[in-house]
Amino acid sequence: MFIALILWAAPVYAIDVLALYKDDQAVRTHLRTLPKNEVKEYITQVMLPGDQVRLEQVEQLLKTTENLSSEEYFAAAMIMQHGSDPAHYKMAMELSQKARALDPSNKNASWLSCAAEDRYLQKIDQPQIWGTQLYRKMNAEGTHEIYYLENFDKNARSDEQRVQCGIPTLAGIEAKLEKMATLTDRNKQYRLWKTGT
Structure with a gap:
């Protein structure tokens, strides 16, 4: 059989x-709309x-x-x-x-x-070499959190290499971080970092 x-x-x-x-x-976009306590x-x-x-x-x-x-x-x-x-x-x-x-x-x-x-x-x-990884800390006045770069070897890559990767020059990065530090809203800070506006 x-x-x-x-x-x-x-x-x-x-x-x-x-x-x-x-x-x-979508998950990350939604995250940026939430109140800090959530x-x-x-x-x-x-x-x-x-x-x-x-x-x-x-x-x-x-x-x-x-x-x-x-x-x-x-x-x-x-x-x-x-x-x-x-x-x-x-x-x-x-x-x-x-x-x-x-x-x-x-x-x-x-x-x-x-x-x-x-x-x-x-x-x-190891130190970052492009300047893309941000951290957050309280600003010197203690009024709001700001983004900053930590453990960053600024000389490991040239400005020309950064621009080829769509990353600002060192001066551009520093100027952007300074402008971001004047904003109290973390989402506006992040948008400025990502888009320049």
């Missing part, structure tokens, strides 16, 4: 890295668990897919940039470099390759 065995497999769903990136950015809980209850899920999905995608577009590599890189381990930041740097190699006009990828390198270096207790 012949018995046929039928094995049922769960359906395999494609991982849409661009949708994951959209979610990643930020910590939102980060621990919503953002960090979501980051972990998205990161695991990107890791799975990279194991099973070899050919991604420049935008997909950039999206994957940004999700890895929001990991917690030096290996995540190193992978973010490598993925953004792939995105830039596929499309040299992808300015977001150029910037992210430098930002990921800074984050990786800081995670392994």
